[in-house]
Amino acid sequence: MKAIIYEGAEQITVREIPKPQPSEGWALVKVSHAGICGTDLNIYAGTHPRAKAPLVMGHEFSGELESDNVPGVPRGSRVTVYPLLSCGHCEPCRSGNAHVCNDLKLLGIDCDGGFAEYVQVPVESVIPLADNVSNKMGALVEPVAVCVHALRERGFQPGDNALVFGCGAIGLSTALALRVFGASFVLIMENDEYRANLARSMGFEVISSTGLDMDAYCKSRTGGNGFDWVMDCAGVQSVADALLDAVKVHGHIVVIASYKKPASMPFIKGMFKEITIEFVRVYRLKDFAIAAKIVANDPNFEKIITHVLPVSEAQKGFDLMTTRGSGAIKVMYSFD
Ligand SMILES: [Zn+2]
Numbered sequence: 001m002k003a004i005i006y007e008g009a010e011q012i013t014v015r016e017i018p019k020p021q022p023s024e025g026w027a028l029v030k031v032s033h034a035g036i037c038g039t040d041l042n043i044y045a046g047t048h049p050r051a052k053a054p055l056v057m058g059h060e061f062s063g064e065l066e067s068d069n070v071p072g073v074p075r076g077s078r079v080t081v082y083p084l085l086s087c088g089h090c091e092p093c094r095s096g097n098a099h100v101c102n103d104l105k106l107l108g109i110d111c112d113g114g115f116a117e118y119v120q121v122p123v124e125s126v127i128p129l130a131d132n133v134s135n136k137m138g139a140l141v142e143p144v145a146v147c148v149h150a151l152r153e154r155g156f157q158p159g160d161n162a163l164v165f166g167c168g169a170i171g172l173s174t175a176l177a178l179r180v181f182g183a184s185f186v187l188i189m190e191n192d193e194y195r196a197n198l199a200r201s202m203g204f205e206v207i208s209s210t211g212l213d214m215d216a217y218c219k220s221r222t223g224g225n226g227f228d229w230v231m232d233c234a235g236v237q238s239v240a241d242a243l244l245d246a247v248k249v250h251g252h253i254v255v256i257a258s259y260k261k262p263a264s265m266p267f268i269k270g271m272f273k274e275i276t277i278e279f280v281r282v283y284r285l286k287d288f289a290i291a292a293k294i295v296a297n298d299p300n301f302e303k304i305i306t307h308v309l310p311v312s313e314a315q316k317g318f319d320l321m322t323t324r325g326s327g328a329i330k331v332m333y334s335f336d
């Protein structure tokens with residue numbers, strides 16, 4: 001079968017490899033669409049701490065089930081896949097938090113994933129797609145699940161307002177999820193005009209943070225208090241500097257972005273507001289199932305997918321994602 005292979009730092013090839021032969025408890029999926037994630041960019045850069053070449057990357061994908069050993073999901077069903085591999089016996093796993101397993105592994109990072117014509121996956125990880133979710137949207141469920149998890153895990157309440165930093169796939173998905181979850185007001189901060197305009201086309205108010213007095217501005221937009229929820233979907237120092245100015249007393253700061261470098265924060269401001277900073281990682285199975293439903297309910301989710309490329313353009317996918325101003329937000333490969 002054809003696969004996109006990570007061969008080493010900044011080196012990918014498209015070549016033939018043997019089709020996986022699933023062992024007991026695993027099922028075969030014929031891949032339709034697979035998205036490039038920030039994590040794949042880390043692997044590509046050669047900086048991911050666990051991924052080892054040669055590797056078939058890809059943990060955001062959809063396809064057709066080719067096995068008949070998945071309870072309740074007939075062979076031929078269109079599916080997406082929950083890509084987490086938890087050990088099942090560590091303390092987090094045994095206390096209902098398998099998504100933050102002490103030894104968490106993922107398809108496409110720790111073993112071969114979805115950037116290939118076929119992938120093998122644990123039977124319990126197969127999630128059927130509803131008829132109104134296309135294969136393309138099925139591959140977007142994974143990043144949306146990250147955002148659904150952030151809101152559910154941290155107790156977002158309908159009617160709360162929120163500020164979202166960053167308009168990448170995660171920022172846009174978070175803003176859309178906030179709307180689905182009943183936010184009374186969602187404001188986005190993004191300095192890239194192309195990305196800001198895309199968010200505006202989804203009906204969001206977007207402003208640039210350049211030169212803004214963050215504290216005064218956020219108070220002016222929230223009746224003098226600051227935001228109930230401040231979602232960091234950017235992961236850069238300038239945003240870390242602003243989070244504590246944007247949030248209200250006892251409000252929530254949720255860091256969804258994965259910071260590439262250590263960041264500093266003006267902790268004294270956190271003390272004055274008695275703030276708890278919250279972090280989230282991936283998703284629970286339930287978040288994933290919810291994301292698989294909501295991607296179909298709002299056509300705006302589709303706008304996040306800016307490029308769908310054939311496998312032959314594997315390199316172009318990574319070039320788009322690593323070039324500033326390319327206009328790429330979510331780039332997918334189609335194996336159909
Ligand atoms: Zn991802």
Ligand SMILES: [Zn+2]
Pocket residue numbers: 086087088089090091092093098101102103104
């Ligand atoms: Zn575990």
